[in-house]
Amino acid sequence: MNWKKRTAKCGELNKEQVGKSYVLNGWISSVRNMGGLIFIDLRDRYGIMQLVIEPENNAELAEKAKELKSEYVIWCEGKLRLRTSPNPKLPTGYVELLLDNYGVINKSELPPFEIADDIETNEEIKLRYRYLDLRRHSLQKNFIIRNRVYQTMHTFFDEKGFLEIETPILMKSTPEGARDFLVPSRINKGKFYALPQSPQIFKQILMVSGFDKYIQIAKCFRDEDLRSDRQPEFTQIDIEMSFVEKEDIFELIEEFIAKLWKNVLNIDVKRPFKKMKYQEAMERFGSDKPDLRFGMEIVDITEDMKNCEFKVFSEVIANNGRIALINAKNAAHYSRKQIDMLTEFAKKYGAKGLAYIKYDKGEINSPIAKFLTKEELDSITEKANAQDGDLILISSDEKERALIILGALRLEMAKQLGIIEKVKDDFSFHWVVDFPLFEYDEEEKRYVAMHHPFTAPKSEDMEFIDTNPEKLSAQAYDLVVNGAELGGGSVRIHENDIQQKIFKLIGLKEEEAEEKFGYLLKALKFGAPPHAGIALGLDRIVMMLAKTENIRDVIAFPKTTSGISIMDGAPSEVDEKQLKELHICLIKKEV
RNA sequence: GGAGCUGUAGCUCAGUUUGGUUAGAGCGCCUGCCUGUCACGCAGGAGGCCGCGAGUUCGAGUCUCGUCAGCUCCGCCA
Numbered sequence: 001m002n003w004k005k006r007t008a009k010c011g012e013l014n015k016e017q018v019g020k021s022y023v024l025n026g027w028i029s030s031v032r033n034m035g036g037l038i039f040i041d042l043r044d045r046y047g048i049m050q051l052v053i054e055p056e057n058n059a060e061l062a063e064k065a066k067e068l069k070s071e072y073v074i075w076c077e078g079k080l081r082l083r084t085s086p087n088p089k090l091p092t093g094y095v096e097l098l099l100d101n102y103g104v105i106n107k108s109e110l111p112p113f114e115i116a117d118d119i120e121t122n123e124e125i126k127l128r129y130r131y132l133d134l135r136r137h138s139l140q141k142n143f144i145i146r147n148r149v150y151q152t153m154h155t156f157f158d159e160k161g162f163l164e165i166e167t168p169i170l171m172k173s174t175p176e177g178a179r180d181f182l183v184p185s186r187i188n189k190g191k192f193y194a195l196p197q198s199p200q201i202f203k204q205i206l207m208v209s210g211f212d213k214y215i216q217i218a219k220c221f222r223d224e225d226l227r228s229d230r231q232p233e234f235t236q237i238d239i240e241m242s243f244v245e246k247e248d249i250f251e252l253i254e255e256f257i258a259k260l261w262k263n264v265l266n267i268d269v270k271r272p273f274k275k276m277k278y279q280e281a282m283e284r285f286g287s288d289k290p291d292l293r294f295g296m297e298i299v300d301i302t303e304d305m306k307n308c309e310f311k312v313f314s315e316v317i318a319n320n321g322r323i324a325l326i327n328a329k330n331a332a333h334y335s336r337k338q339i340d341m342l343t344e345f346a347k348k349y350g351a352k353g354l355a356y357i358k359y360d361k362g363e364i365n366s367p368i369a370k371f372l373t374k375e376e377l378d379s380i381t382e383k384a385n386a387q388d389g390d391l392i393l394i395s396s397d398e399k400e401r402a403l404i405i406l407g408a409l410r411l412e413m414a415k416q417l418g419i420i421e422k423v424k425d426d427f428s429f430h431w432v433v434d435f436p437l438f439e440y441d442e443e444e445k446r447y448v449a450m451h452h453p454f455t456a457p458k459s460e461d462m463e464f465i466d467t468n469p470e471k472l473s474a475q476a477y478d479l480v481v482n483g484a485e486l487g488g489g490s491v492r493i494h495e496n497d498i499q500q501k502i503f504k505l506i507g508l509k510e511e512e513a514e515e516k517f518g519y520l521l522k523a524l525k526f527g528a529p530p531h532a533g534i535a536l537g538l539d540r541i542v543m544m545l546a547k548t549e550n551i552r553d554v555i556a557f558p559k560t561t562s563g564i565s566i567m568d569g570a571p572s573e574v575d576e577k578q579l580k581e582l583h584i585c586l587i588k589k590e591v
Numbered sequence: 592g593g594a595g596c597u598g599u600a601g602c603u604c605a606g607u608u609u610g611g612u613u614a615g616a617g618c619g620c621c622u623g624c625c626u627g628u629c630a631c632g633c634a635g636g637a638g639g640c641c642g643c644g645a646g647u648u649c650g651a652g653u654c655u656c657g658u659c660a661g662c663u664c665c666g667c668c669a
Contacts, residue, residue, distance in 0.1 A: 030629080030630095032627095032628050032629065032631055033625085033628095033631095034625060034626060034627070034628060034631075034632090035624065035625035035626070036625070036626030036627095037625090037626040037627060037628075038628095039627080039628050039629065039631085041629070048629095050628085050629070052627090052628095054626080055626085056626080069620095070619090070620095083627080084627060085627050085628075085629090087628090087629055089629080090629080093629085110601070110619085110620065111601085111602095111619095112601060112602075113601075113602050113603095113619090114602070114618080114619065116630095118630090119602075119603075119618085120602085120603060121602060121603080122597090122598085122602085122603090122661070122662090123661055123662065124598095124660070124661050124662095125601095125602080125661095127661090174669090176669050177668085177669035178667085178668050178669070179667085179668085197668095197669080198669090200669090222668060223668095224667055224668040225592095225666085225667060225668075226668095227663085227664080227668085228662085228663070228664090230668070344595095345664095347665095348594080348595095348664065348665050349665075350665090448669070449669050450669075451669060452669040453669070454669090455669090506669095560660085560661065560662085561661075561662065561663080562660085562661085564660095566661095
């Protein structure tokens with residue numbers, strides 16, 4: 001070994017250790033050569049230590065130190081002393097290491113960007129040099145949080161008697177849900193494994209086996225388009241329990257979440273969490289994951305407009321649609337152009353247009369006012385609780401569409417008006433419950449499970465199962481924090497006949513159900529206990545704790561929005577030989 | 592599958608509206624000076640396929656079309 005091993009870490013030394021000698025290892029963060037005095041900032045993951053060379057007392061070392069550049073890895077030794085001019089901004093700012101000697105362990109090319117917290121660099125270069133980006137404290141701290149989450153989880157669930165059990169990564173492709181990633185089998189030519197979208201069926205089967213409390217940090221894979229909070233591979237804290245009801249899951253998860261927030265942020269979370277029905281979430285907030293940190297709730301005015309002369313409204317009413325509004329307080333100053341942009345925004349969610357009323361300096365300013373009677377206008381003003389200075393945005397559409405549009409506008413206006421900024425340090429935890437069991441898929445012309453097809457219907461709704469399936473509510477629940485879905489789960493079906501019925505309702509023929517899910521159906525015949533569970537999005541939890549808007553900030557090696565890993569170049573073409581072994585031949589793209 | 596924004600020095604960006612001499616700034620980098628810096632300071636210097644390809648034009652960083660990449664969003668994501 002031609003370097004000296006560290007006896008301390010950069011961020012750990014302080015006043016208490018002054019007078020002692022240490023060896024440090026780390027990366028050169030910056031060199032400030034004052035001529036008669038050389039300062040070097042040495043960085044490791046624990047912090048920064050200032051090194052000093054005094055040319056007056058060690059001319060040789062000072063001369064040698066001219067070789068030192070950013071991001072060289074060095075070892076160095078010297079005595080810790082108090083600084084004559086301390087820097088209170090640094091945790092280690094009261095001390096410095098007076099060097100007796102140092103050595104370069106490994107040189108570095110000039111990095112393509114500076115390794116500093118406060119500089120912006122384009123995403124592509126940061127991802128190409130991910131190892132350099134990951135040297136920044138601003139990113140490292142997220143992985144320290146992530147680790148805190150792992151450790152809290154392991155301890156918490158171990159103490160509760162949960163068993164951590166791994167489930168297969170290579171499994172059978174399932175027809176429901178997201179697009180599968182497929183893995184060809186060499187031994188079984190022409191056949192494919194799929195990567196799990198979640199370990200759902202395996203964990204249910206573990207319940208049948210009697211492992212009544214299961215947990216796993218599960219890697220999941222979904223071949224769908226990416227978003228700022230979605231990667232094709234992501235991590236779930238996957239949980240399942242036997243002989244429980246949904247309340248048991250609520251209590252367990254609330255306790256766990258409270259522990260996480262305490263351990264990571266030292267915040268005391270108020271329990272129990274609020275519960276809101278899906279229907280209510282949609283009606284009041286236009287979302288199944290409402291952000292409850294602020295108001296601006298949706299107001300239904302369909303009834304008030306039932307005799308309205310305005311054709312847009314009357315047609316919507318005739319088609320059983322919804323006319324509703326939100327009141328953007330103090331936004332009457334919005335210009336025509338700004339409102340046009342809001343209209344464009346609404347159109348992304350399928351709006352045909354957007355009506356508005358400005359209560360501007362005592363006057364009502366609205367292109368639709370002339371179509372409304374005084375009574376109609378008054379009732380809008382009253383229901384919206386509109387005052388001078390307010391801007392009312394009105395959506396009229398098919399019911400769910402209208403609500404979704406207003407839900408999106410509500411969030412957008414909260415952003416634009418600085419409301420989100422005001423509540424950015426608040427946390428609002430709640431459960432959304434009583435989801436519909438099915439929703440109708442227009443494209444496939446069939447019912448699909450809103451959660452997944454193993455979700456139990458509410459027992460009091462079972463009477464509708466043969467007559468009116470769209471009326472069925474699911475025993476499903478989502479954990480929602482600040483408008484983000486951090487997890488979701490359900491009470492599962494543990495009876496073979498009900499499971500078969502559900503498959504039938506989503507359009508799976510008996511043979512298909514047998515072919516795709518036969519192993520689950522069979523397992524349910526062998527004394528399956530009642531069971532329920534949940535999956536928490538670990539990446540999103542870390543995002544929330546780290547207060548970052550982007551999932552790339554909490555995944556060590558993430559992919560770009562087109563699913564590419566720039567650093568290693570995945571996905572890539574493969575050798576003809578590899579394809580041949582797999583009996584795969586590529587279709588040449590036509591030009 | 593669709594929409595929007597962005598692409599100019601190693602990095603961050605200006606210049607594009609209205610085409611016209613040698614494409615600028617800050618940071619970083621290189622050389623020298625500097626004894627308390629920590630966003631060190633001072634002096635000097637190097638550094639450009641204006642994403643790529645066509646087109647319009649006497650002339651394109653600037654206009655048009657195409658294309659690629661990154662980001663954000665809609666669809667999609669049980």
